[in-house]
Amino acid sequence: MAQHILEASMLCKRYDGFNAVDKVSFAMREGEFLTLLGPSGSGKTTTLQMISGLASPTSGSILLDDEPLDPLPPHKRNIGVVFQNYALFPHMTVYKNVAFPLEARRVKSAEIKQRVKEVLEVVGLHDVDNRYPAQLSGGQQQRVALARAMVFRPRLLLMDEPLGALDKKLREQIQIELMRLHRERGISIVYVTHDQEEALVMSDRVAVFNKGRIEQLSTPQDIYENPGSLFIADFIGESNCIPVSVVGTDGSDCIVDGASRMRGRAPCALNDGDHAVLVVRPERIQVTTPGAGPSGANALSGHVKSMIYLGRSRKYVVVNSAGQELVALEQCIEGQKRPNFVEGSEVMAFWSNSESLVLPRR
Template identity: 50%
Template sequence: MTQTLEAEPPTQAAADKTCFARFRSVQKSYDGVELVVKDFNLDVRQGEFVTLLGPSGSGKTTCLMMMAGFETPTHGEILLKGEPINGLPPHKRGIGMVFQNYALFPHMTVAENLAFPLEVRHLSKAEIKQKVQRALAMVRLDEFGDRRPAQLSGGQQQRVALARALVFEPELVLMDEPLGALDKNLREEMQYEIKRIHAELGVTMLYVTHDQTEALTMSDRIAVFNDGVVQQLASPDTLYEQPENAFVAYFIGENNRLRGEVTELAGERCQVRLDSGETVIATPVAVAETGVRTTLSLRPERVSLLREDSREFENRFSAKVQEVIYLGDHLRTRLSVCGNDEFIIKTPNADGHSVLRPGETVEIGWSSADCRALDA
């Protein structure tokens, strides 16, 4: 009789080799008492765009600074291409870095700024000239090499900072709130510019922001931070459609919150009695038994205004219109429903202006699949 041997699970060392950058059980404390980063684990694949997203003080920038070498972990290990780098100084890590304040040398021209990281690596003048021209072309600033940073707009300065981080062809680029100083239009333009460059070069990027739109626009995966802990790590669409807890649901996109108690639980459906007395059918996500408190999460665009020919919904309620805001492509209506005076619905402006008026009573409905029962 032939005995079949099961394949052994990969060793930790083998697992470390499979990802490009890795944080392994990393913690950070500045005072020896309070942890600003608590047991952070993250694997970044080569060529991936990963964003660390969270409010100010959540620990995301500290993680980036530890990868760059400007901060040292209190506990845990950081690896790059399978090799520990905890004790490696920043200049030996070969990592490109882009800061919010650009950090350009004001007395140097754009071309000289880009040449600097190549000069410290002792490249020949011919190589430097070639790489600088290539980097300028990459960010569409071919004609700006002779200008100084003060002669450029904010968006152009940010492009130079990005080009300088890429000019020596690093395999990993770190970006710390790089678009925070730009106005809305420039910020959106640079989001697509960074996404284009990432797609063209295939470089690995680790990006820090508190702006959810930036994260959703550019990322392959997003790690949502709060209080030094990753709340959820997933693709943008998964984070938006399937948040695992109340913090992620309300930090990513807009949500309606309804609070109550779970009264029935059966498979992929649960019944919740709201504090206002109504009963809602929802999808249980972070509830495991009846009798527990929960917060229901419901996206505004998943709520429908009901007409006579509307399809049936498990959840149907009367609502009083409080406010209607015309936003061009859609209408944002604030309602009073189920004890919540700040209940929002978004409807596409496909048929012209809404006929809803403040004070009017309407019927609304939503599916249990779109209503998630999360932690209280």
């Protein structure tokens, strides 16, 4: 039995002298939810197209259950695909849309009927099997597309920005449905999105693409807490990125000079004098009165440039005398009294050394 269900090795796709995908390698476990995340043009969709057979690699290889996919046309790869635009047949009912892949494989009619009934139950559409796509909501159409991709029991399910056309509330509902299906049925899913929150919520692991390459492949928590590059720190969630210079080390801490003397964890080797960036997430920062922060913590003193009330949290923008800005996000916890600073208030923003990362500048 294959150790991995899917393996890509040194995968490249070249268009007119441009590498859309450049030496991409990864392996995917059976039953895993793997998300390919990145901005537009980063290579994630092209990678998905090469797995599905809709595009051919310029070089490199793709294995499914240790068997090469390259020689096989798309319809013989035993892979289901769900697109953003659903690609439903408008002249066919829900039942006929879902049955189509089985009919194309010449499955017996009795088995088609049983499988379609089963998969429509799974996606919660058993009561609309005689409707046409135009009679369905966007969320229902997306679930029909999902049922059609699942009905022939593929080894792998590929999903290309499947929720991009849905509104926020419906998108969150479908996310929950997808996670439930993945958990209960153990489906192996490769999911493409540019939505960082979607990737963090749904995935077992995330591959972050940038300029045709994978910059980091890890769990959502590890990517958020320990971004491997400045691009990832800036792309995933919100980060404060403070330009600094390295002035020394102290054990596992890197000592830097920027808005003030600060410390942080350095995931890669840095030398004295190197130009770097100290990265800290807004939710790790607390805002207090000047001089009231704990000794030894990283800190920036200045005034509140703006305060935005967000219901369960307050967002402060603190700026120092040199014009360096820092965004802090403080949770409003019931029963816990915190100072409520207004614009112009003199404050100190502080955070733990361990919450800071020191990364090389681009």
